[in-house]
Amino acid sequence: MKKRIRGIIVWDFDGVLFDIERFRKNAERIFEKHGVPSAVFQAVILRIRKDGGQFSVARAIRIMRSLGVSVKERAIRKTLHNHLAITRYFAAPIDIFLRRLRNLGFMHIILSLGASSYQHKKIRVGCGKKFIRHFIKISTTKKPKFIYLKKLARKYPHTIIFFIDDTKKNLELVKEYVPEIVTIHYSIILGTSLKNLEKKILSHVKK
Structure with a gap:
């Protein structure tokens, strides 16, 4: 039996998953x-x-x-x-957190701003295969992120999508141009609680 998708979580990389x-x-x-x-x-x-x-x-x-x-x-x-x-630039709790959300039925995507070859190499070499397995897709872009997210929202019109970023400007643009996507501000540098992040995500999803 195919597992029900409870939501798609699109993660920024630098400053969110990776200690830049x-x-x-x-x-x-x-x-x-x-x-x-x-x-x-x-x-x-x-x-x-x-x-x-x-x-x-x-x-x-x-x-x-x-x-x-x-x-x-x-x-x-x-x-x-x-x-x-x-050298690992992600914290062990993040790895556990991503696995937990996967087990709850969420799909993970990385959406990173920057040059494709550099970002892909940094993600794959810097995080390792075990960490990468959490994600169904790794995407990079030089354009505003809302453009990618607008296409994703069209592809999954009946699935709730979350966008997690540490840059408020990126979040504001998504709110403006793709209001159906749930935006969440999170920063690994500020030490935001993963427990609170999980609560925010689950509060938008039906049990």
Whole structure:
């Protein structure tokens, strides 16, 4: 007998499932190890934030080169890849939480903002196969997230869809353009309670 789908949960990745702040700090050390001064890395991060974008290795290196900084790209990428393979940036309670919701009949999707190749590699290498199994799909986009979510809502018109993100602007746009989707603000950095998150999700679903 086919299991009833109780809902679809679309998760942002950086800052929600993945501790992006800790990763940036470690990335800074790796860049510094390969000759990029910490002050330069910090200047790049400030510029990315000012532009309203997401941190990525390609973007950081591009900005550094525009500033005339010599960057050993191949060596940096190799070190970062090896680092991601042995360092976990998601907390164990998240893994348990995702499994619990799956057992309750929810489907999980990752929707991450950024360059496809970089984000997919970071997700798959940085999280591992066991964690990835929780998700029926991993999607990346450079467009506003509500565009993807609008298509998803059309595909599943009779299924409740949740969108969980740590950026209020993303949530506000979804509320405006896809009001049928339930938006929830959650941040791994702020230490939001998973118990409260579960209560919010289940309060919208019929038993």
